[in-house]
Amino acid sequence: MNKMIGISDGSGDPGVSTVKSAVRVLDILEHLAHQGEPLALRDLVRNLKFPKSSTFALMRSLVSRGYVVRDRNDRYAIHPAFRDAFLRPSRFEDRLVAYAMPIMEVARDATGETVILAVQEATLDARLVAKCVSPQPLRWDSELGKMVPGYASVMGRVLLAHTDPARVDEYLARTPLHPFTPRTITDEGELRALLEDIRRRGYSIVEEEYALGGCGVAAPVFDADGTVVATVDIATIVQRFATAREAMIQAAVAAANEISARLGHRPGAGTEAGASEETH
Incomplete structure (x- = not known):
């Protein structure tokens, strides 16, 4: 049996689709890839205009999966191994x-x-x-x-x-x-x-x-x-x-x-x- 495995946005709302969460994940990774320094959660929320609670849940999932790293000041950056993939998929x-x-x-x-x-x-x-x-x-x-x-x-x-x-x-x-x-x-x-x-x-x-x-x-x-x-x-x-x-x-x-x-x-x-x- 096939099933879709995704990253939850943590909202607990069954009306929040997997597609919407996937789009937000991509937006977060692409945004982080273009930053010269790590961003705090409040910066991500302000820049992307996402709800704070679901953004925090997504960031927690991305950190646990290794796509994003969190520093000692609770700022987030995309893992260097993935930066080029989201920054320059081509020229x-x-x-x-x-x-x-x-x-x-x-x-x-x-x-x-x-x-x-x-x-x-x-x-x-x-x-x-x-x-x-x-x-x-x-x-x-x-x-x-x-x-x-x-x-x-x-x-x-x-x-x-x-x-x-x-x-x-x-x-x-x-x-x-x-x-x-x-x-x-x-x-x-x-x-x-x-x-x-x-x-x-x-x-x-x-x-x-x-x-x-x-x-x-x-x-x-x-x-x-x-x-x-x-x-x-x-x-x-x-x-x-x-x-x-x-x-x-x-x-x-x-x-x-x-x-x-x-x-x-x-x-x-x-x-x-x-x-x-x-x-x-």
């Missing part, structure tokens, strides 16, 4: 996409618009690494692997806004600000002010600056160290943007923050994207 980009895709699908379904994930290249331009395409007949789409300019695209600007200023100086010194459309910002001073604005409010908006007929809202994705490692873009056509603008802002910021959390970013650290729109 970072593969892990990023694996974490992001389910979240992007939710954002796509909620907005009805295309959702794109991009990373920054050494050139400081952005490269598309994942997408969930809108089901609507008229929609925005781009091919994976495409490079888009750091200064003119909504994704490129988010990444540029969070890049070391010295590297931004070098980028602007070597990059002609070529207009892709009549609306493209080509004045360096205006662009620098916009990058500061993006960094302050936590998202970027582009309306027909990179391509006529295309609009988008993008927000930054942070890793456990608070470094911006990617950006999420909700992309649409200009005909729908006016009425969808606020919903797209909220969706882009929410998706970016959720992916950041999956990468080990701690909410409330002061670096997550915001969603209050300001005029500029």
Whole structure:
């Protein structure tokens, strides 16, 4: 006879499923794998937003099984033998996409618009690494692997806004600000002010600056160290943007923050994207 053997969450509630407990165990192990130092139980509860009682029970089980070690100060760390398995099952980009895709699908379904994930290249331009395409007949789409300019695209600007200023100086010194459309910002001073604005409010908006007929809202994705490692873009056509603008802002910021959390970013650290729109 076959039976499932799992780690109990200690709640004693028959309505708590094995699947839910398994997901929490994976979340705990992945979160610990990304930390530079052990975490106290209160930190795990705050970061993961799990109930304290069930988190304690899960940690006790993980310690007894050897997946997690507890130090003399009652702080927890993943056992070194398992860190790489939960930190880098493959190269970072593969892990990023694996974490992001389910979240992007939710954002796509909620907005009805295309959702794109991009990373920054050494050139400081952005490269598309994942997408969930809108089901609507008229929609925005781009091919994976495409490079888009750091200064003119909504994704490129988010990444540029969070890049070391010295590297931004070098980028602007070597990059002609070529207009892709009549609306493209080509004045360096205006662009620098916009990058500061993006960094302050936590998202970027582009309306027909990179391509006529295309609009988008993008927000930054942070890793456990608070470094911006990617950006999420909700992309649409200009005909729908006016009425969808606020919903797209909220969706882009929410998706970016959720992916950041999956990468080990701690909410409330002061670096997550915001969603209050300001005029500029």
